[in-house]
Amino acid sequence: MFLNQRLLRVVITASFVLSAIFPPVVLPFANHITNGGSIVQAASPAAAAAMDDASPPNPKRADAVRQNNGVRTTALRGSTAGKFGLRNQYTAPPRARTVHYEVQYANALADSAVATQPAVYIVLLADAPVATYRGGIANLAATSPVATNTRRLDLRSAAVTAYRNHLANARSAFRSRADAAVGRSIRVLHEYDTVLNGFAMQLTPAEAAKLLDLPEVQSIQRDQWRYAQTNDSPAFLGVPGIWDGSATAGLPGTKGEGIIVGVIDTGIWPEHPSFADDGSFPAPPARWVGGCSAPADGSQPYSCNNKLIG
Known part of the structure; x- marks a missing residue:
């Protein structure tokens, strides 16, 4: 994965600002992180709602995904x-x-x-x-x-x-x-x-x-298991009007389309449906210089698409 320094600073700054304002919020894709970082274009709720029942096809990633999707909390x-x-x-x-x-x-x-x-x-x-x-x-x-x-x-x-x-x-x-x-x-x-x-x-x-x-x-x-949900943030934040377009001053609700999301953490499971390109995503901006590099742990290589762009 490659990020230019300017984008990296923007992503890190935005992450800290969001953490300070909304500390309990789990941002989209957070429950699919396993080991490494990723850059994704934001998804619609339909894509988010379909992803929680999937099973990892790659055994090397399976344990890490289970550890992060099912979090034991008290x-x-x-x-x-x-x-x-x-x-x-x-x-x-x-x-x-x-x-x-x-x-x-x-x-x-x-x-x-x-x-x-x-x-x-x-x-x-x-x-x-x-x-x-x-x-x-x-x-x-x-x-x-x-x-x-x-x-x-x-x-x-x-x-x-x-x-x-x-x-x-x-x-x-x-x-x-x-x-x-x-x-x-x-x-x-x-x-x-x-x-x-x-x-x-x-x-x-x-x-x-x-x-x-x-x-x-x-x-x-x-003591019980809690599962992170990726499609509850608008309701949790009390901003469904921004999501559905009813409170955007006549502008359509975009549901995050066109926004590049940088996940700076320990990694992702790239084969997960959350990162699938359903054909609705445009190509990355012409100035985008990111890429998908081979996993350092020897896992099966994967390819970028118009959803997972770095």
């Missing part, structure tokens, strides 16, 4: 969510406790398969994790860099060690009460204490609802 109340997932930071929210909707309705679903199907749940406790603890407990100094006025968290400090021991003892006591609440020994997959304070536990929705009644619990969220 959305936690009070967490600082990054553009592509959780950042390494957690700020304790107010005491109002939250729970995944399956837990909220577990009683109504008591006789259904949903209420008895075990799954992984993230159970957060009310005590602040090491990264955000600002003091307030007798004989336990603050550990948060904000409170200690340090540039970074010192995980080997005496204060962190003491507070971690405190959290470990509290989690151990909570596990006993949690087991008693559900009437069995709960399988704990992982314990958290640095950025989060809590557990990854295997529970049914009904059991998760019972744990929410315990005073130590801050929130419960089911």
Whole structure:
């Protein structure tokens, strides 16, 4: 792939501006990135809607595509969510406790398969994790860099060690009460204490609802797969009128046609229908100097078209 420096600067600048204004937005084609960069001409919603069920024909790319199309996420109340997932930071929210909707309705679903199907749940406790603890407990100094006025968290400090021991003892006591609440020994997959304070536990929705009644619990969220969608951005941004042309002052809605999109990331799966040339795309501008080079990992070479132009 070749980009002239002027275009590269424009693409990078535009990317940062969009990130600052719309941090949660997943731009078109983002869920097809695997390894390398690409330049594409924007697609219509019809093309975007047809692409999510396709399977990669190239086995070398298959694993990377699956990793990016199916992103395992855990959305936690009070967490600082990054553009592509959780950042390494957690700020304790107010005491109002939250729970995944399956837990909220577990009683109504008591006789259904949903209420008895075990799954992984993230159970957060009310005590602040090491990264955000600002003091307030007798004989336990603050550990948060904000409170200690340090540039970074010192995980080997005496204060962190003491507070971690405190959290470990509290989690151990909570596990006993949690087991008693559900009437069995709960399988704990992982314990958290640095950025989060809590557990990854295997529970049914009904059991998760019972744990929410315990005073130590801050929130419960089911761990689940999320799939990026490429045709929801206009509705998400609240600008369908720009997309369909009803709010463009008499101009036709272009749906992105004619715009060159630069994807600066770890790559694409070029055979995906999202990058197919359906005949509606014009040839690249005469001054365009990009090209499609052979993959560096030895994957099967591919050719450019009027949709995938670099």
